[in-house]
Amino acid sequence: KNQVEQSPQSLIILERKNCTLQCNYTVSPFSNLRWYKQDTGRGPVSLTIMTFSENTKSNGRYTATLDADTKQSSLHITASQLSDSASYICVVKPGSQGNLIFGKGTKLSVKP
Amino acid sequence: DTGVSQDPRHKITKRGQNVTFRCDPISEHNRLYWYRQTLGQGPEFLTYFQNEAQLEKSRLLSDRFSAERPKGSFSTLEIQRTEQGDSAMYLCASSLARYDSSYNEQFFGPGTRLTVL
Numbered sequence: 001k002n003q004v005e006q007s008p009q010s011l012i013i014l015e016r017k018n019c020t021l022q023c024n025y026t027v028s029p030f031s032n033l034r035w036y037k038q039d040t041g042r043g044p045v046s047l048t049i050m051t052f053s054e055n056t057k058s059n060g061r062y063t064a065t066l067d068a069d070t071k072q073s074s075l076h077i078t079a080s081q082l083s084d085s086a087s088y089i090c091v092v093k094p095g096s097q098g099n100l101i102f103g104k105g106t107k108l109s110v111k112p
Numbered sequence: 113d114t115g116v117s118q119d120p121r122h123k124i125t126k127r128g129q130n131v132t133f134r135c136d137p138i139s140e141h142n143r144l145y146w147y148r149q150t151l152g153q154g155p156e157f158l159t160y161f162q163n164e165a166q167l168e169k170s171r172l173l174s175d176r177f178s179a180e181r182p183k184g185s186f187s188t189l190e191i192q193r194t195e196q197g198d199s200a201m202y203l204c205a206s207s208l209a210r211y212d213s214s215y216n217e218q219f220f221g222p223g224t225r226l227t228v229l
Contacts, residue, residue: 004154034217043116043203043220044155089154093216099145099168100218102154 002027004092004103012109016079021106023073023090031093035064035075038087038105047075047088080110114138116221118204124227125194132190133224137206144187145218146179147203148172155203161187162209194228201225 004025013019025033032051036044048057052068061078077084087105094101117136125131137144143162147155158177159169163184173179176194181187191198202225205218 036220041201041223041225043205043222045220046217049217091154099157099160099170102156104152104154 002092002094002101004090004101006088006090006103006106008106009104010107010109012111013080015082015110015112019077019080019108021075021077021088021090021108023075023103025071025073025090025092025101025103027071027092027094027101029095030068030071031095033064033066033073034091034093034100035062035073036089036091038089040086044089077108080108082110082112084108085110116204116206116219118202118221118224120224121222122225122227124229126229127194127196129194130190130192131194131226132188133202133204133226135187135189135204135206135221137185137187137204138208138219141206141208141219142184143207143209143216143218144181145205145207146187146189147205149201149203149223150199158189191226194226196228199226199228 007022034049035047038044048064050066063076066073087107089105090103092101119134145160146158149155161181176192179189201223203223204221207216207218
């Protein structure tokens with residue numbers, strides 16, 4: 001069964017600290033992996049998209065990694081800001097025709 | 113604003129009533145998707161259109177749900193005889209599907225939050 005699992009479920013960190021969110025997937029065939037940021041009550045916004053040949057991709061203070069062999073991805077947030085408080089959702093696209101498979105997200109709270 | 117828009121943003125209705133939501137995608141995007149998201153969960157796929165054709169429907173889309181995209185631009189999602197279990201955020205997304213790209217990035221709207229009393 002195609003699944004995307006994220007950990008931790010929630011995380012609280014202090015402002016300016018770094019953090020890493022994890023994503024494991026059991027999706028085959030694999031097309032690409034995406035990380036989205038979703039503010040409370042809003043739609044998800046794309047942070048990064050990676051295919052199997054891309055190991056790392058950065059978007060400002062966000063850096064995503066992908067290990068297609070172990071089917072793991074991580075999202076590293078550097079020097080966190082209060083505005084980073086949101087849910088971060090890992091999404092995998094299976095094959096070329098499959099629909100996106102969403103994880104449940106990690107709820108990040110950045111405290112002053 | 114050239115992003116995906118959804119209307120209304122919030123809808124409160126009584127059980128048994130019908131509701132209709134509208135989604136306006138990014139101009140020239142040929143694909144439009146509907147998702148449902150409940151609290152603490154990731155979005156779940158409901159259906160998608162390529163232009164005006166509805167190409168796939170999830171088993172989550174019961175007979176009480178119907179979606180249309182009559183002119184290949186905006187789309188509507190109607191829920192008939194609403195139930196309390198229909199309470200959720202309904203998200204719309206659009207993308208420009210290209211044969212030469214595997215990305216097919218989806219851009220999401222702000223969602224319509226439905227509460228069924």
